[in-house]
Amino acid sequence: MEVVMLESPARVADVAAGIVARALRTLPEPTIGLATGSSPLATYQELIETHRRGDLSFSGATAVMLDEYVGLPADHPESYRMVIRRELVDHVDLPLDRLHSPEVHDDDIAAECARYDRLVTGLAVDVQLLGVGSDGHIGFNEPSSSLASRTRIKTLTEETRADNARFFDAGEDVPRHVVTQGLGTISDARHLVMIATGSSKAHPIAAAVEGPLSAMCPASILQLHPHVTVLVDEDAGADLQLADYYRQTYRHKPPWQPL
Ligand code: F6R
Numbered sequence: 001m002e003v004v005m006l007e008s009p010a011r012v013a014d015v016a017a018g019i020v021a022r023a024l025r026t027l028p029e030p031t032i033g034l035a036t037g038s039s040p041l042a043t044y045q046e047l048i049e050t051h052r053r054g055d056l057s058f059s060g061a062t063a064v065m066l067d068e069y070v071g072l073p074a075d076h077p078e079s080y081r082m083v084i085r086r087e088l089v090d091h092v093d094l095p096l097d098r099l100h101s102p103e104v105h106d107d108d109i110a111a112e113c114a115r116y117d118r119l120v121t122g123l124a125v126d127v128q129l130l131g132v133g134s135d136g137h138i139g140f141n142e143p144s145s146s147l148a149s150r151t152r153i154k155t156l157t158e159e160t161r162a163d164n165a166r167f168f169d170a171g172e173d174v175p176r177h178v179v180t181q182g183l184g185t186i187s188d189a190r191h192l193v194m195i196a197t198g199s200s201k202a203h204p205i206a207a208a209v210e211g212p213l214s215a216m217c218p219a220s221i222l223q224l225h226p227h228v229t230v231l232v233d234e235d236a237g238a239d240l241q242l243a244d245y246y247r248q249t250y251r252h253k254p255p256w257q258p259l
Helices: 009-026 041-052 080-087 109-123 158-167 183-187 199-210 218-224 243-251
Strands: 002-006 031-034 062-065 067-070 127-130 152-155 177-180 191-196 228-233
Touching (some): 002 009, 002 243, 009 041, 009 127, 009 228, 062 109, 109 152, 109 177, 109 183, 191 199, 199 218, 199 228
Parallel strands (some): 002 228, 031 062, 031 127
Antiparallel strands (some): 152 177
16 A cells, blocks of 8 residues: 655545556556545546646546435436536547446346346456545445445445435435445555545545544455555644655655655
């Protein structure tokens, strides 16, 4: 795991966008895993601007989403498919039929979860962007999720519902259920890129990176993955015991060793 502490949220977005851009430029048919929420927004903005300058194309790419709320109409502005279109996909040249998300409007959600899991596994995600919840979730794998879990329906914790209430008119409008890629599914991606900024992420980042491997902190599954980049600003990295080591490591990173 490589932990990169950067001086500002803008630098975090810059480095994260650079990782995605490299995959888009160098891989013949790249598959990018997209997260929703606030954490990747500046990264998406950076990717959009690079695309508008004519320096980046998504035309050969496929995108898969981590999760989707259950119970919102498909055209609800806060459904994650609508969010990712608004924040990224509608501003770049990714063909819409190559944006994949859980289709939660089917009657048989269990069958849809199995289909989506097969789809994600078959596509083989090259770079998966991740945010972390205040309770340590990634995707919507809440604490106590199996570390080997696959795509399935989950119930959100009240903490997560409260965190996400800012996107809805009223707190009670936040759905209780989601379909999320499991921790095992997410771990199948070749490169996991965690983005975290701001002091509210200090605790979950420290727990994920330096705490025990535990279902109580689902993001600690990152410790088992062979290629993880954790991008944090100074606020999100404030509780890291080895902060000085991470700063030194990045400062002296050999040019031949990419992220
Ligand atoms: C959403 C997702 C979640 C968020 C997490 C952090 O697709 O996967 O794990 O990344 O809830 O949300 P923000 O970035 O809004 O703090």
